[in-house]
Amino acid sequence: MAGSSPDIDIAIIGAGPYGLSAAAHLREAGIDARIFGKPMEFWADKMPAGMLLRSPRPASTISDPRSNFTLEAYESANNITPAQRTSLETFVGYGKWFGQQIGCDLDQRNINTVQKENSSFKLVLEDGTQVTARRVVVAAGVGNFRRIPATYAKLSEKACSHCYDGRKLVGLGKRVAVIGAGQSALECAALLGEAGAEVEVISRIPVLRWIGMHPKLHRLGPISKMLYSKHDIGPIGISRLVAYPDMLYHFPLEWRDRIRTRAVRSAGAPWLIPRLGNAKITTGRNIVSVTEIGDEVKLLLDDGSERRVDHVLLGTGYSVDIAKYSFLAPDLIQAIEQFKFSGYPKVGRGLHCSVSGLHFLGAPAARSFGPLLNFVTGTEFASNALVSNLSRKLN
Numbered sequence: 001m002a003g004s005s006p007d008i009d010i011a012i013i014g015a016g017p018y019g020l021s022a023a024a025h026l027r028e029a030g031i032d033a034r035i036f037g038k039p040m041e042f043w044a045d046k047m048p049a050g051m052l053l054r055s056p057r058p059a060s061t062i063s064d065p066r067s068n069f070t071l072e073a074y075e076s077a078n079n080i081t082p083a084q085r086t087s088l089e090t091f092v093g094y095g096k097w098f099g100q101q102i103g104c105d106l107d108q109r110n111i112n113t114v115q116k117e118n119s120s121f122k123l124v125l126e127d128g129t130q131v132t133a134r135r136v137v138v139a140a141g142v143g144n145f146r147r148i149p150a151t152y153a154k155l156s157e158k159a160c161s162h163c164y165d166g167r168k169l170v171g172l173g174k175r176v177a178v179i180g181a182g183q184s185a186l187e188c189a190a191l192l193g194e195a196g197a198e199v200e201v202i203s204r205i206p207v208l209r210w211i212g213m214h215p216k217l218h219r220l221g222p223i224s225k226m227l228y229s230k231h232d233i234g235p236i237g238i239s240r241l242v243a244y245p246d247m248l249y250h251f252p253l254e255w256r257d258r259i260r261t262r263a264v265r266s267a268g269a270p271w272l273i274p275r276l277g278n279a280k281i282t283t284g285r286n287i288v289s290v291t292e293i294g295d296e297v298k299l300l301l302d303d304g305s306e307r308r309v310d311h312v313l314l315g316t317g318y319s320v321d322i323a324k325y326s327f328l329a330p331d332l333i334q335a336i337e338q339f340k341f342s343g344y345p346k347v348g349r350g351l352h353c354s355v356s357g358l359h360f361l362g363a364p365a366a367r368s369f370g371p372l373l374n375f376v377t378g379t380e381f382a383s384n385a386l387v388s389n390l391s392r393k394l395n
């Protein structure tokens, strides 16, 4: 480890879309950065096999400064026929290829600990190696934030898993209850049904919601452009607001929260509807209690009915809480100013938080800059914001 001068200028934690994009933009700006983690690990290991991206193709490209490494460029370089809906396999391949093209300094080891040490940071890698960095960019995604409602917390791993656990859907059991009404719940239910399981989706919302149910409005040329932004996040109007994170940042928090909640509320893509033909759908119901009895799980619903299943699959999404980033030292988490009653850090220009030299990209920045930051398409904004902020500081 170096003496007074940090070993590296910028350590990026996480080699998913946000980390890779930031590395590409920093490199172009001549700013030294090293990125830590296995490229696209969350997508490769935690997403259900067979899944398709919900985001449309134009919003599924990871941003690089010259737009050289688009999804189309990857497909063309690898003789992959572009499909209307991008498969998980293609997207993982794309992200890994993107990482190779940008020629960044990539260290595949995970970061175990980040601590503030005077004006810089000390990072401990998974093998115990220590590195110091002037700045840290956290791009660690949402894998740590899986929401597991208390009702299910005591079930064994055999009886219950979360959609983002990376468990193979085949083999969960013949009878599976899927809890939730968002894209991951509904897509897992479709995949399970197609694999021959008896599936029931149980959701507390009264009716399932579907996104993009007005395809004609997307085909009106310039009028559509006025109604929806290219990112295609949220309904008419909100979609346009979401495209201006810098503007949203100045909105009162209550408005920002409303816009974010509306834009990312539980809903499925309409192409899942025919694929859910075999699944039983129960809406407007809460699960009151869950008991593991031998190889079965007994679910008691609030209408008094009961279900017996082999496995409960939670499609209950995630809640951002930076305290769940176990690599951040407790005193560092304490020092980060957060929004009241939530685990979102307050971030400003350059997605910089209240601790000098520490930045958060992706979902943790969404309460400050809006729901664009929840999606791959937000990499363009995040990387540009980071680079312009750092370029100013370093010049």
Ligand SMILES: Cc1cc2nc3c(=O)[nH]c(=O)nc-3n(C[C@H](O)[C@H](O)[C@H](O)COP(=O)(O)OP(=O)(O)OC[C@H]3O[C@@H](n4cnc5c(N)ncnc54)[C@H](O)[C@@H]3O)c2cc1C
Pocket (backbone or CB within 6 Å): 013, 014, 015, 016, 017, 018, 019, 036, 037, 038, 039, 040, 041, 042, 043, 047, 052, 053, 054, 055, 059, 060, 109, 110, 111, 112, 139, 140, 141, 142, 143, 164, 184, 327, 361, 362, 363, 374, 375, 376, 377
């Ligand atoms: C089921 C599901 C479907 C989705 N579908 C879409 C979609 O269709 N389109 C879309 O735009 N978005 C989609 N999203 C949202 C998606 O998660 C984000 O858009 C995207 O992954 C954000 O990129 P990221 O780099 O912030 O996070 P990630 O892709 O999660 O990357 C973060 C990386 O950091 C790594 N990491 C974490 N901790 C450490 C550590 N200590 N050391 C080193 N590395 C670490 C993780 O392993 C991970 O690989 C989906 C999310 C889920 C869960």
